[in-house]
Amino acid sequence: MSALRELQRDMASAIRDAAAAERLAPRPLAALATPQRLAIHARNYRAGLTAALASIFPGTQRLTGEGFFAFAAAGFIAKSPPRDPIVAHYGDAFPAFLAGLPALAASRWVAEAARLEWTVHALGAARPTPPCDLAALSGASDARVVWSPAAILFDAPCPAADLIDPDGDLAALDLARPCRLLLAAAPDGVVQHALSAAACAFLQSLRDGARLSDALAAHPPSPAFDPPATLRSAARLGAFAAITPV
């Protein structure tokens, strides 16, 4: 192994892991490699990533408190270090990490809130899809939609959108109330459109490639579900990149 590679592996270990730094201490890594000086780089690494996570998951940080969020972020950074130099790409696995924390076992809604925040963050970088013209449906016996990469259906067993609302009243929330949303990139951010259970299932069918007739048969109209209105809303928000008659 080259001397440079060996040095950089040692430095990387010391930066990522304080225990490794202690083990490496006797080695002549650097003339001025006092723990204090190595710690500057270790702190830069952790602080930078913690700040990046806090900027992506502000609602989750409010829910957990800054102290627990920092603890969770430290654990996540140790377990899942970045594999891409684009910091905005870091954190997609953070919601799943939170879901696996024993301390949050009785508060699964924290991970669901984080999952919604990551979804909004990811869509925020996407280029919006223009509204789709439903005229393609007229005269067609059946159709399929091409789902837009700038739209996501979000389905959670708790009120995730209310949980991350900075103005929301947490004490008044029913934590067992599901949250179903159509999220779509828009010119000035990300639009969140609330859906009924049936409307969400209907759009999931279309997203997954079902023919319109099959999706309608599986999810018939009801007082809570108006299929034409759901189609119009989804098309207006840019959920469909195209509608293809079949």
Place this chain on the structure above:
Amino acid sequence: MREDGHIPAAPARRAGIGLRAPHLNAVLGGRPPVSFLEVHAENHMGDGRAFEALAAIRRDNAVSIHGVGLSLGGADTPDPVHLARFAELVRRIQPVLVSEHLSWCRDGEIYLNDLLPIPYTAEALDRVARNVDIVQQAIGRRLLMENPSHYLAFAEPGARETEFLAALCRRTGCGLLLDVNNVVVSAANLGFDPYGWIDALPVGLVGEIHLAGHEAEDGLLIDTHGAPVPPDVWALYAHAIRRFGPQPTLIERDRNIPPLDELVAEAAAADRIATDAGAPHVRAA
């Protein structure tokens, strides 16, 4: 590039500012009175909204692209996926300057999100020169390499930093991005004379200068980019201008980001210092 296809010329040898997210909308709404705007490449890669915003800004402003993730001081060659993103951004934006760091951040598949120093050994020079060659071939133009901040001094004897930088320029044809704040920080932490460091750097290599603030902590200076440019950095900047002549100069701020007007005022202060330092001629934009 403007809609008429005109590519703005290289920035005047005057000051610009780092463009960060809090000021994006303000800059989209009106051209700030600075020579150029510099962005981190990694904040605008891809084909999404961040790229679109930068492309819109580029139509009316000179833009410089500053990479932070290529890990050119690393033992490995640059990640081909990231290099392709970098080269694509340069191709599409046609920036007036392109720069990266004399540092590393990648260990195998893991990125350490920091600008880590390298020992200035013959092996390191070979590796960095190889990596700079790879990047310059990918982007088809000259790269400027920035001197890093140092907290550690490596045990293995190596060249002086100025010698290493000069050798890198000779071998690759790259230029230097002289970060004056990093010289001040490193000089304080490692115990050398920052003015002597500037005087040891050959004339003709510097293509851009960075100015920023630092903070003192436990007897060390930390390169935070979180404060206004301090007097010791301004003084060394004036010395550098006297030696290297006026250069495109950037006011960098990454933390405690102030209102845009404050950054613009610091850029104007840099222009005044460049003029007062005896610049015989400041080229017009």
